[in-house]
Amino acid sequence: MSLPLKEMRRRPSRFIVATVVLSFLATLLMFLGGLLDGLYLGSTGAIRSQQGDAIVFSSSALDSFIRSRITADDRAAVESAPGVEEVGGIGFALLGATVPAQADLVDVAVAGYELPPRGVPEPPPDFEGIADTRLEDQGVRKGDTLLVGPASVPITVVGFVDDTSYLLQGSLWVNLTTWREVQNQNRPDAAVADDIVQALVVRGSGDLPASIDAATAGATHTLSLDDAVLAIPGVKQQRDTFNQIIYTTLFVVLAVVGLFFSLLTLERLGLYGVLKAIGASTKRLFSGVVLQAVFVAIVAFVIGSLLSIAAAAALPVEVPLQLTPARFLSTFIGLLVAAVLGSAISLRRVTKVDPASAIGTAS
Amino acid sequence: MTVLDMRDVRKVYNSGGDDIVALDHATVQVDHGEIVALLGPSGSGKTTLLSIAGGLLTATEGSVVVGGHDISGYNAKQLTDFRRNNVGFVFQAVNLVPFLTAEENLLVVDELGGGKGGKQSKGRARQLLDELGLGHRLKNLPAQLSGGERQRVAIGRALFNNPKLVLFDEPTSALDTKIGEQVMELIQAEMKARDTAAIIVTHDTRMTHYADRTVHIVDGRLDAGSVTA
Amino acid sequence: MFLAYHEMRRAKIRFGLLAGAVGLLVFLILFQQALLGGLINQFVGALKNQSADVLVYSDRARQNIEASFIFPDQLAQVQQLEGVSAASPLGEGTFTVLAGGKQQNAVIFGYEIGQPGQPTNVVEGRMVDADDEAVASEKDRAEGFDIGDVVQVMPDGVKVTIVGLARNSNFSVTPVLFTHYATFESAKKTKNPDAEFIVPSAIAVSVGPGHTAQEVVDRINAKVDGVEALTRQQAVDGAPGVSSVRASFAIILGLFYLVVPLVTGLFFLIVTFQKASALTLLRAIGAKSSTLVVSLLVQVVAITLVGSVIAFGLYAASLQSVKNLGVHVEIGPVIVTSLVVLALALLTSLIAVRRVLKLDPLSATTGAGVQV
Numbered sequence: 001m002s003l004p005l006k007e008m009r010r011r012p013s014r015f016i017v018a019t020v021v022l023s024f025l026a027t028l029l030m031f032l033g034g035l036l037d038g039l040y041l042g043s044t045g046a047i048r049s050q051q052g053d054a055i056v057f058s059s060s061a062l063d064s065f066i067r068s069r070i071t072a073d074d075r076a077a078v079e080s081a082p083g084v085e086e087v088g089g090i091g092f093a094l095l096g097a098t099v100p101a102q103a104d105l106v107d108v109a110v111a112g113y114e115l116p117p118r119g120v121p122e123p124p125p126d127f128e129g130i131a132d133t134r135l136e137d138q139g140v141r142k143g144d145t146l147l148v149g150p151a152s153v154p155i156t157v158v159g160f161v162d163d164t165s166y167l168l169q170g171s172l173w174v175n176l177t178t179w180r181e182v183q184n185q186n187r188p189d190a191a192v193a194d195d196i197v198q199a200l201v202v203r204g205s206g207d208l209p210a211s212i213d214a215a216t217a218g219a220t221h222t223l224s225l226d227d228a229v230l231a232i233p234g235v236k237q238q239r240d241t242f243n244q245i246i247y248t249t250l251f252v253v254l255a256v257v258g259l260f261f262s263l264l265t266l267e268r269l270g271l272y273g274v275l276k277a278i279g280a281s282t283k284r285l286f287s288g289v290v291l292q293a294v295f296v297a298i299v300a301f302v303i304g305s306l307l308s309i310a311a312a313a314a315l316p317v318e319v320p321l322q323l324t325p326a327r328f329l330s331t332f333i334g335l336l337v338a339a340v341l342g343s344a345i346s347l348r349r350v351t352k353v354d355p356a357s358a359i360g361t362a363s
Numbered sequence: 364m365t366v367l368d369m370r371d372v373r374k375v376y377n378s379g380g381d382d383i384v385a386l387d388h389a390t391v392q393v394d395h396g397e398i399v400a401l402l403g404p405s406g407s408g409k410t411t412l413l414s415i416a417g418g419l420l421t422a423t424e425g426s427v428v429v430g431g432h433d434i435s436g437y438n439a440k441q442l443t444d445f446r447r448n449n450v451g452f453v454f455q456a457v458n459l460v461p462f463l464t465a466e467e468n469l470l471v472v473d474e475l476g477g478g479k480g481g482k483q484s485k486g487r488a489r490q491l492l493d494e495l496g497l498g499h500r501l502k503n504l505p506a507q508l509s510g511g512e513r514q515r516v517a518i519g520r521a522l523f524n525n526p527k528l529v530l531f532d533e534p535t536s537a538l539d540t541k542i543g544e545q546v547m548e549l550i551q552a553e554m555k556a557r558d559t560a561a562i563i564v565t566h567d568t569r570m571t572h573y574a575d576r577t578v579h580i581v582d583g584r585l586d587a588g589s590v591t592a
Numbered sequence: 593m594f595l596a597y598h599e600m601r602r603a604k605i606r607f608g609l610l611a612g613a614v615g616l617l618v619f620l621i622l623f624q625q626a627l628l629g630g631l632i633n634q635f636v637g638a639l640k641n642q643s644a645d646v647l648v649y650s651d652r653a654r655q656n657i658e659a660s661f662i663f664p665d666q667l668a669q670v671q672q673l674e675g676v677s678a679a680s681p682l683g684e685g686t687f688t689v690l691a692g693g694k695q696q697n698a699v700i701f702g703y704e705i706g707q708p709g710q711p712t713n714v715v716e717g718r719m720v721d722a723d724d725e726a727v728a729s730e731k732d733r734a735e736g737f738d739i740g741d742v743v744q745v746m747p748d749g750v751k752v753t754i755v756g757l758a759r760n761s762n763f764s765v766t767p768v769l770f771t772h773y774a775t776f777e778s779a780k781k782t783k784n785p786d787a788e789f790i791v792p793s794a795i796a797v798s799v800g801p802g803h804t805a806q807e808v809v810d811r812i813n814a815k816v817d818g819v820e821a822l823t824r825q826q827a828v829d830g831a832p833g834v835s836s837v838r839a840s841f842a843i844i845l846g847l848f849y850l851v852v853p854l855v856t857g858l859f860f861l862i863v864t865f866q867k868a869s870a871l872t873l874l875r876a877i878g879a880k881s882s883t884l885v886v887s888l889l890v891q892v893v894a895i896t897l898v899g900s901v902i903a904f905g906l907y908a909a910s911l912q913s914v915k916n917l918g919v920h921v922e923i924g925p926v927i928v929t930s931l932v933v934l935a936l937a938l939l940t941s942l943i944a945v946r947r948v949l950k951l952d953p954l955s956a957t958t959g960a961g962v963q964v
Binding site for chain 1: 605606609610612613616617619620623624627650652653654656658659660661686687688695696697746747764765766783784786787788789791818832833835836839840843844847848850851854855858859861862863866910
């Protein structure tokens with residue numbers, strides 16, 4: 001075992017305190033990242049799971065499903081646009097629903113569809129639906145009949161699908177007739193006629209947004225699937241704000257590592273003088289500092305991961321915390337980079353240690 | 364044969380615009396197996412001379428040849444490698460790595476050179492510590508050793524790489540007279556046994572009789588060495 | 593003071609890093625507190641800052657006004673109840689509007705003039721007194737919602753002129769227009785010509801003198817079928833997203849508050865250890881323990897102060913970047929947060945203080961030397 005690791009094993013006290021602080025920061029990073037992912041994934045699942053290339057909104061809807069209305073004429077124009085291969089209508093209704101033998105209502109996003117999203121079969125018969133597993137977590141079981149909205153429209157759950165929620169509400173995938181029924185009975189003020197859908201999911205090739213919007217003479221606004229995901233209300237702001245907090249927290253990690261190792265380096269100046277005199281290079285001594293910082297960061301990452309997993313399990317379901325492998329990886333990399341940069345603050349001092357200082361000093 | 368050959372070495376420090384001459388035309392040779400005591404008051408330049416001989420400082424003028432290496436023109440990196448492979452050092456007090464055992468303090472030299480501290484190195488470290496009377500202290504940390512034992516470990520470390528030249532900076536200043544004498548006897552025996560050249564800086568005249576020769580230094584100038592042994 | 597100052601001056605990097613770390617942490621706390629307040633105002637500011645003491649939703653709405661609608665007989669029943677001094681329809685809906693030359697989203701809150709449900713935080717201009725007028729959320733003034741601007745509901749619907757601005761009055765992260773109820777009705781018809789009739793989203797209730805809001809809420813819930821009455825605060829706390837946002841931020845802020853004292857405590861403890869021999873020497877030459885302790889505490893205070901100033905600078909600068917949240921720089925939270933952090937930092941530095949008090953001046957003479 002090398003010199004820096006032996007030091008950590010034989011004089012652990014200082015490293016332990018630094019590790020505790022970094023572990024809390026790592027927990028914060030995982031937690032913030034997990035929240036961001038939870039908000040993002042929970043808000044966008046219904047769109048991300050679409051097996052299409054573009055989403056068509058009416059041009060006055062500002063890319064919002066709830067306000068978008070596509071008429072049969074618009075749909076015909078879209079279908080005839082160059083590059084378009086398949087078109088399916090889609091519509092959402094966000095409502096509360098009663099679950100059998102449960103006092104509380106659950107939030108559902110009743111989603112009418114024609115082209116099945118990933119993991120969803122062909123549209124079921126009227127008043128049957130495939131529920132998102134988010135609803136399963138809230139006590140919905142296969143075979144349950146949910147009473148949706150103030151008008152209590154009954155929909156029977158015939159299956160489950162993963163990761164398709166919309167605006168943090170579990171989706172209930174139904175055919176378009178059922179969706180219209182739900183919408184018209186519960187929101188008579190926002191009723192939709194039989195040939196109307198909120199938006200279209202389009203499969204095809206080429207520059208679909210341009211060719212579709214040209215074909216409808218501006219009556220539609222078409223987004224690629226990725227852009228439609230980012231157009232969901234709040235998604236982009238959440239991402240920007242959380243990333244700002246995450247990056248600032250990484251700077252705190254950097255400052256804490258820098259602070260700690262500059263204190264440690266200060267204690268070691270005499271020793272460094274001796275080691276340099278007997279032939280240690282600055283590079284070797286400094287890489288020892290970096291190695292220790294990286295080691296502390298790795299331990300902090302492990303503790304932080306465990307703490308955040310425990311926190312995720314202990315929190316109420318309504319906190320949209322979701323810990324993904326990608327988040328673990330990016331947090332790990334972030335911690336490592338911050339630790340290396342933080343320890344680099346000590347480089348100047350290590351470099352400045354004069355090997356000649358070992359001679360002629362009594363203590 | 365000459366191990367250390369310093370000729371006409373000058374060292375000038377610049378302090379606040381004034382040049383201070385720390386070493387003035389110093390010429391000194393040390394042969395294999397020869398122990399030279401360097402005696403002088405503080406500020407006389409003995410630390411500077413020792414530092415230049417060991418490649419810790421570079422001379423302003425003059426030539427320094429150690430074991431056939433002319434180090435006068437070496438850069439910092441070359442000097443680092445040179446020190447690791449050719450010179451042993453024993454310092455006054457801050458000497459050993461506090462969190463390493465006696466044995467590991469010797470193996471550090473190997474690690475700094477990129478070695479893995481394999482069986483061979485371990486065997487050598489044990490053998491050296493045995494010779495120095497520390498065979499039963501291999502696994503002790505410096506804090507568990509007495510002052511004399513610590514200096515003996517430092518001597519072991521200085522000898523670990525079979526240097527041609529070992530430099531001692533007041534090796535007995537932190538020890539009482541009796542222990543100091545024991546350490547000096549040990550140094551003498553080890554240097555003679557290995558035919559290694561040594562310079563011992565001291566201001567303690569009681570220790571000079573362990574040397575073959577004593578060189579006095581005052582205000583950066585050396586007087587002619589006289590054989591005392 | 594003398595010792596404290598000179599030590600910090602000599603060790604600029606260390607103390608600078610500490611002040612920087614504390615500054616960043618305090619900044620994160622401030623920023624996230626502002627974010628929490630801003631988000632809540634963004635989500636439900638319009639509910640929080642309106643005049644109804646009690647809001648009545650349909651019971652299937654899950655306390656979400658967007659999903660609620662009220663039938664005329666329910667309104668009539670509420671109006672009859674004891675303790676209700678006024679009850680009137682409140683309409684809420686999200687619309688596409690033309691404002692500032694572009695199409696945007698806006699939430700319209702329609703209330704009966706002179707009845708509960710009007711904005712309470714109007715900071716400029718005046719209240720609505722005609723069908724073609726609106727009070728807008730102040731945050732969105734630059735987006736075509738300033739006083740004098742005309743906003744039209746799309747496509748080709750009712751036009752309103754902005755006559756006043758209300759602060760912290762957004763809803764669902766969207767600009768808000770407070771209008772007369774009739775304006776809300778015509779906006780609804782514009783949006784959806786298929787609609788058979790327009791119903792209010794909720795009932796806005798004022799509580800009469802001698803009654804509490806909770807009392808009226810209980811009475812409505814007991815006497816009127818198919819509705820859920822909530823006090824204003826309950827409506828705010830129960831709105832979608834608010835409670836989960838609160839819970840998440842509580843954990844995050846808690847962790848940050850924990851890290852600050854740990855970092856400062858750790859730092860001063862290590863520093864105190866490192867200079868133990870110097871401090872012992874000072875004690876030996878006659879420095880009183882209290883002098884050394886005061887010197888330590890002065891440093892803690894100074895670091896926290898510098899950190900707070902850094903934090904305030906970052907905070908003021910960063911709020912520019914989240915301007916769309918409508919968060920205003922307020923000095924109050926900065927001072928409160930700094931004081932809490934200072935108290936926590938002083939608390940953890942007590943460990944270092946204990947170490948200083950335990951120093952034995954005698955040990956300076958035994959030549960213990962500096963540990964390496």
